[in-house]
Amino acid sequence: xxxITQSPKYLFRxxxxxxxxxxxxxxxxxxxxxxxxxxxxxxxxIYYSQIVNDFQKGDIAExxxxxxxxxxxxxxxxxxxxxxxxAFYLCASSDRALAGQPQHFGDGxxxxxx
Amino acid sequence: QKxxxxxxxxxxxxxxxxASLNCTYSDRGSQSFFWYRQYSGKSPELIMFIYSNGxxxxxxxxxxxxxxxxxxxxxxxxxxxxxxATYLCAVISGNTGKLIFGQGTTLQVKP
Numbered sequence: 762x763x764x765i766t767q768s769p770k771y772l773f774r775x776x777x778x779x780x781x782x783x784x785x786x787x788x789x790x791x792x793x794x795x796x797x798x799x800x801x802x803x804x805x806x807i808y809y810s811q812i813v814n815d816f817q818k819g820d821i822a823e824x825x826x827x828x829x830x831x832x833x834x835x836x837x838x839x840x841x842x843x844x845x846x847x848a849f850y851l852c853a854s855s856d857r858a859l860a861g862q863p864q865h866f867g868d869g870x871x872x873x874x875x
Numbered sequence: 876q877k878x879x880x881x882x883x884x885x886x887x888x889x890x891x892x893x894a895s896l897n898c899t900y901s902d903r904g905s906q907s908f909f910w911y912r913q914y915s916g917k918s919p920e921l922i923m924f925i926y927s928n929g930x931x932x933x934x935x936x937x938x939x940x941x942x943x944x945x946x947x948x949x950x951x952x953x954x955x956x957x958x959x960a961t962y963l964c965a966v967i968s969g970n971t972g973k974l975i976f977g978q979g980t981t982l983q984v985k986p
Contacts, residue, residue: 801978804963859973
């Protein structure tokens with residue numbers, strides 16, 4: 762089945778630790794995105810990538826890093842510089858970026874601080 | 876002013892009624908509009924998109940767009956308890972091309 766797979770479903774971070782969230786898609790989409798959702802809030806864009814080996818900061822990129830070495834994969838690292846990392850992290854993809862096309866989401870990763 | 880605004884609700888309707896969810900946006904250059912449904916603890920699911928003024932129907936769902944008033948709505952006919960969820964309005968910014976989300980409206984359909 763075509764779709765977006767995020768792992769793990771739940772993740773716990775210790776103080777000073779970097780953690781990496783995985784996102785893989787087999788939809789052959791060029792564009793991939795990472796969003797953060799806090800309780801009762803809409804989604805906020807962290808990073809996005811329009812093509813392999815290229816990515817841009819979104820609205821809340823501080824404390825996060827990404828890579829896009831393969832079309833299918835767009836991992837997000839939450840670094841120790843992100844002081845309030847507890848949130849629901851959502852990965853999305855679309856056929857092309859910034860072209861008005863719908864984005865489809867994975868099942869998300871819930872990150873909490875230990 | 877927020878870029879995309881929705882009433883957080885909850886909006887409560889009886890089973891079988893029409894639920895009307897509203898969204899306003901500030902960017903006049905926006906061209907693409909989306910409605911996502913998000914069940915508690917789950918990720919958003921795309922249910923409707925609309926690009927042109929007027930109505931677009933898909934089953935029990937109708938999206939309505941009025942660009943002059945900068946207003947987009949979602950009607951759910953014959954509401955079912957399984958429609959109880961948070962509905963997120965999202966708009967593509969005419970300036971940046973990025974998808975901007977409202978905070979969502981919680982819908983409760985009571986049997």
